[in-house]
Amino acid sequence: MIIRKKRxxxxxxxxxxxxIMGGSMIAVAVLSGSLExxxxxxxxxxxxxxxxxxSVFLPDEAGLSHTATAQLRQSVDNYLAAESIKAPNQNARIWIYAFSGETTVSVSKNTEAVQARAICTGGDFFTFHPVDMASGWYYSDKDIMDDGVIIDRALAWRLYGGYDLTGLSVRxxxxxxxxxxVSNTPExxxxxxxxxxxxxxxVPFxxxxxxxxxxxxxxxxAVLPDPVGGFALKTIESAIPYNDGDFEIIENSRRFSPKSNFANIGAYARRTQRTNSVFxxxxxxxxxxxxxxxxxxxxxxxxxxxxxxxxxxxxxLRLFRRRKTIFRALARMMSQLLVSRRLNEK
Known part of the structure; x- marks a missing residue:
């Protein structure tokens, strides 16, 4: 009995x-799909x-100008065309992009003014970041009037004391x-x-x-074709008008892959040390x-x-070392089965 317990x-x-291993792998899978x-x-x-x-991240003091984003878009279009990657028709889009920057602004209603963080957006920003809305809808670069803004719940409460504010004015x-x-705060x-x-x-740029x-x-x-692994990354990297050390580029689609996770294990301590001014x-x-x-x-x-x-x-290894004994036992078993079958046939 003691021997059986030891085994x-x-x-x-x-x-x-x-x-534990299975639970950890499930946790990684859940984490990788948790952010839209x-x-x-x-x-x-x-x-x-x-x-x-x-995604490309740049320092605030050396970021792209709004004009430079148009040049970057043209560079990507030219690169894709050179590789014979084209949209199926004139109305279709082969790739999408978004850009943003941050600053601080004064948002006011009548005499009430609040200092707020302004996330300035361009391109298909809300396709990349479908923020949860408490009321209203997303604005778009295609809007005829570009005076639409989205305020979060904290700012809405400070200014109006409510959240159903679509169509109201602020400065x-x-x-x-x-x-x-009005957008909800992430939960x-x-x-x-x-x-x-x-x-x-x-705010629109x-x-x-x-x-x-x-x-x-x-x-x-940007989201763009990646017919060969690394193609999309190389396309954007070649279009950025900066040296490698002036920006940080990430392939989001592979950031939670096993290879990336192992790389992050090795660089875990260094990840907390910022050696650049990227925002x-x-x-x-x-x-x-x-x-x-x-x-x-x-x-x-x-x-x-x-x-x-x-x-x-x-x-x-134990089975390999005892393979002769195991083979003999199997042969003996097969022999006994054959004998028993012949006796039954008689």
């Missing part, structure tokens, strides 16, 4: 380790063409604007912590240019927060797999 202990330990801002390529993809999402830097909608902890408590307003307070573009995002918006800080957890769960899965793997290897 059962390693098996029980192996099962526990396998459960990192899954744009999956939502945009249509048909057999593979797509990838790429940004003294310039009259219309409230297109998920990783996003909420990164978002913070500062009152926030989303074109409107901020009229106001005269347009910041530099510090975040440029991360709140959604990128949220993604990096989850990246750290994905790396830890990957490490836990690897450690948990060591004991079952060692036990399996030990078992295989």
């Amino acid at each position: 059962a202990v390693p098996l029980i330990c192996a099962i526990i380790c396998l459960i 801002s990192q899954r744009v390529a999956q939502r945009w993809r249509n048909g057999e063409m593979r797509y990838s999402q790429v 940004i830097g003294g310039y009259p604007c219309k409230i297109a909608g 998920r902890r990783s996003e909420n912590d990164s978002y913070g408590t500062e009152p926030t307003v989303y 074109s409107l901020m240019q009229k106001i005269g307070q347009a910041p530099n573009v510090t975040c440029y995002e 991360y918006p709140w959604w990128e800080n949220s993604a990096r927060y989850l990246e750290n957890f994905a790396a830890l769960f990957t490490l836990l899965a690897v450690i948990s797999a060591i004991y079952p793997a060692a036990l399996l290897i030990t078992l295989i």
Whole structure:
């Protein structure tokens, strides 16, 4: 009985380790799909063409100008055309992009003024970042009037004491604007912590240019064809008019892959040390927060797999050493079965 218990202990330990490993792998899968801002390529993809999402982050003082984003777009179009990657028709789009930058503005209603964080947006920003709306709708670069803004709940409460404010007016830097909608504060902890408590307003870049307070573009995002691994990354990287050390580029579609998770394990300590002045918006800080957890769960899965793997290897080696005895036992068993079958036939 004692011998049987001793044999059962390693098996029980192996099962526990396998459960921990499976749970860790599930946790990584859940983390990788929890942020809509990192899954744009999956939502945009249509048909057999593979797509990838790429993000570029730049320092605030050396960001792109609004004009430079148009040049970057043209560079990407030329690069894709040179590789014979074209839209199926004139009305279709082969790739999408968004850009943003941040500054601080004064948002006022009558005599009430609030200092707020302004996230200035361009391109298909709300395709990349479908913020949850308490009321109203998203504005678009295609709107005839570019005076629509989205304020978050904190700012809405400070100004009006309510949230159903669509169509009402506010002033940004003294310039009259219309409230297109009110956005909810992110509820998920990783996003909420990164978002913070500062009152926030989303403003079109074109409107901020009229106001005269347009910041530099510090975040440029794109979803484009990736027929060969790394093609999308290379396309955007070649179009950015800066040296490698002046910006940070990330392939969002692969940031939670096993390869990336293992790389983050090796660079875990260095990830907390900033050696550049690149500006991360709140959604990128949220993604990096989850990246750290994905790396830890990957490490836990690897450690948990060591004991079952060692036990399996030990078992295989024991079976190999006793292979002659096992083969004899199998041969004896087969012989007995044949004899028994012949006796039954008689």
